[in-house]
Amino acid sequence: MVTKLDPPLTLVILAAGRSTRFGRLKQLAPIGPGGEALLDYALYDAALAGFSRFLLVIQEPLRPEFDAHLRDAATHLDIRYAYQRTAHPGLVDDPLPGRTRPWGTGFAVLTAGEQVDGPFAVCNADDFYGRGAYATLARAMQAADPAKRGPGPQAITIGYPLEVTLSESGGVSRGLCQIDESGALQRLTEGLELRRKGDRAMGRDVAGQSLDVPLHTPVCMNLWGFHPDILAPLRDLFAAFLASAPGLDREFYLSEAMNDLIAASRARCTVLPTRELWLGVTFPGDHPGVARSLRGLVDSGVYPMRLWDARRSLPDARPTLRDAPPSPVSRE
Secondary structure, rough: OOOOOOOOEEEEEEEOOOOOOOOOHOOOOOOOOOOOOOHHHHHHHHHHOOEEEEEEOOOOOHHHHHHHHHHOOOHHHHEEEEOOOOOOOHHHHHHHHOOOOOOOHHHHHHHHHHOOOOEEEEOOOEEOOOOOHHHHHHHHHOOHHHHHOOOOOOEEEEEEEEHHHHOOOOOEEEEEEEOOOOOOOEEEEEEEEEEEEEEEEEEEEEOEEEEEEEEOEEEEEEEEOOHHHHHHHHHHHHHHHOOOOOOOOOOOOOHHHHHHHOOOOOOEEEEEEOOOOEEOOOOOOHHHHHHHHHHHHHHHHOOOOOOHHHHHHHOOOEEEOOOOOOOOOOOO
């Protein structure tokens, strides 16, 4: 039985990506044996872990596709939308002419923040994190007494061994975590084009410097836990990002923003390790392996063949789909 959590936990699901390397909208691509997308498994696992509100950040023109895909899930879950736009009241009042690229994952969290009134987690729509990872995150977020959390925002991220997140189809980007003996995140280095080379992984950082790291290096896969007090420093960083003349292509990434806040002692973050299975489809060639893994989980009874037919396995939730409100971000 799932225990109702108070205050309720919200899961913010980042689903506004353009899937340029995958070639189609992979957020909704069927991959489970019952035709579900990885997004469906995120909703299902998080609901069983105690999350009761689900806020999808999407591109507004894709709303009909998400509505159609989520029709069955929405009979069980409280699903809402926020839209990532190039112009957004209170965040981007004067968009750059010609800018069509999304502003990035950090900006997506800010748009979702307009509907957040308590602890919230953030995940990618096209990643499979494992039910235990959501449960670990929910417990940690609820265990922290807001009156005793100390000064400044405190965050949580789930750390996976780099080895289990690499692709056989090409190089991937991963947030390499440097942590201290207490598990506190000291630095998050964005590793690009990371590939397995024997018992190591090699790639480069954003400055073009070579990286050679152990396969057991903990990595952040964009599964975070926050309280609303993270939004104000994120807004400050985004304002500085806009003032730096980012041009038409640069994006405001959540991982880079958190790294900057930690370096400036404006936030703290704990990395919670997990042994959960992680699955993701960066390249089309990743699809068959992920499909086989999901089929194995269904065959072993971890999931039903069709997720949303399993009504009794889900907590009660208000069945509704909502739009983001038009009001600007609060500046309190």
